[in-house]
Amino acid sequence: MDLEQGETGEPWTRREVEATVTAYFQMLRMQELGQRLNKAEHNRRLLEKLPARNLKAIEYKHRNISAVMNLYGAQMLSGYRPATNFQQLLVDVVGQTLAQDRAFDEAAIRSVETPAEVPVLGSFEDFLVEAPKVKERVQEQRAEWIRRAPVKRDYLERESRNRSLGLAGELLVMEYEARRLHEEGAKRFADRIEHVSQVRGDGTGYDILSFDADGRERFIEVKTTAYMAETPFFVTPNEVDFSSEQFRQFHLYRLFAFRKRPRMFVLTGPVAANCHLEANGFRATVMGIQPPSI
Template sequence: MSQLSQLRSPAAVQAAIDEFVQLGRTKFLARYGYGKSRDFLVRDPKTGTDCDSKAITGVAFGKQFPEQGPLTADSFSGGEATVVPTLTRLGFRIIRIGEDWSEEEVLATVEDYFDMLRAEAAGEPYNKSEHNQTLRQQLNGRSKSSVELKHQNISAVLDALGLPYINGYKPRGNSQLLLRKSVQAFVLERQKLVGSIVDALEEVKLPGEKTYLAALVEAPKREVFVPSATKVRDRMPRKFDFAARDEANRRLGRAGEQWVIEFEQRRLTAAGHPELFQRLDWVSDTQGDGAGFDILSFEDETQHRFIEVKTTNAGVGSSFLVSHNELEFSREVGEQFHLYRVFQFRDGPRLFMLPGDLSQHVHLKPTDYRASFRAVVG
């Protein structure tokens, strides 16, 4: 029998909640060695205070079995399959973090988010902390961290729609259904505003600072999250497909390729092969698209480096399009292939590289199909 199945006393749970309310969240969690709940809270029926569900469960066990003491945070798993049914069975109300926001709160948060996104796209300075503080005055006692989480949820919705999102708010999934619907409604109802944001992020403005090698950063890691069961299918008109619009903007792409060529000159020089730069070939310029890469460079005197450049004014995690030809070529030439992702181009380019088979670095989602009436079999 699992330890959680032995917890059968609502009074023990209430005693743990009472202590949580008395001490406050920070002191309670520190006393028992628990972190903040990421997904679920349990609501105090007396005061309406939302408490960290896993911590309450572990401490409640100690209240029911004082001779054994509270469970440690690493002795059981929290979440929908364990803590939630245990506390629900004992008559307590479970709140998924963020799900209790009202429509008015959600709409105000979406408006605030797009105000910041518009400023970021236009290159105008703004202060996230000040926005957070001002927004909370319109909300129902929300904490700074809960507002930040909501902003991250909005980023996740926009990313799923192929739209740009605020750099400082990394996408976080499992968002409230009401939030997803509100973001989609905002995009459809404010098409002119959203279009201006996308256009601003496609603007070709050559960077003033040319640091090149100092601009190199680590590539993001692939992440997987499980969407909520109530997730609606995200579909937007193609005019809002930011990745497609960005990719189609050849002026921005060409400017990024020019920057990469200068980067390569410095990379080859730093590697002790400055003479190889004279043999570099800007293939997409001399031969056009379709080769599966944009620039033919070198590792050394005998080995090529095939470079495909993807440029954006948006942030490090923004999506981009990969053609079937580029994917197949990355698999064909292996480690000689390098995708150079140039981001934040307008503000001072940053770069990460993805070597080899692209399918090993990113999640690939088919977006188009070639339709025909004849097929080759075998």
């Protein structure tokens, strides 16, 4: 069965899409407010409103909504990894909801701007995981639907500017690196780990200087989020350039689910080789030259 068509063989209607987006946002508000969330019960109630759909189709539509939220720069509902073959109607309904849902707006801003503390982990045994494997990418046409939408949110960008969260992530990585080197029999290098972003500033292209067990330098850039592993992150042109120049030693450590159960995956080599990069603006300086007369 085609999940976009449903059991009746008909495309999703506006009423069905609106009902599903409403349910998604209700769960997302609860997530951002830290309330206990029973997704199964929410989906059961939604299923009663959508007799032409089954549970599998509804959950896939939630994944479509996550993909749209991703492109809007908003948080996703945990547990629903983005599925990128969404329809224009979904973009419109999600955009309208983002523009009108003040309760979500307040909860989302509070969530991304809340300070963070360095978590105390008894063990790093399950901390390092594999990087998420993206099976599909957003088609350019679908990305253009979002770029042209009048609604713009910057929740994830605000989170990237949360200095408390960023610092907490870097300090946790410092601890992880020290333990890693101890376990690899390179204790002498653990004492030489340097918190570069704090000692030298933010312009070096990386946050932490660490080492491999043989003493080779490891340049680590840390990106931290409270959300899913698939959540987009922001990199500077300087970081991208440095990762290309020092590709043999550059490591991007992506921390996710930081406030609940911190985990991390690692990308090595140039950022541009591991990630799809999107330009989100230009810096413009007035040149002081008069335009030609018409």
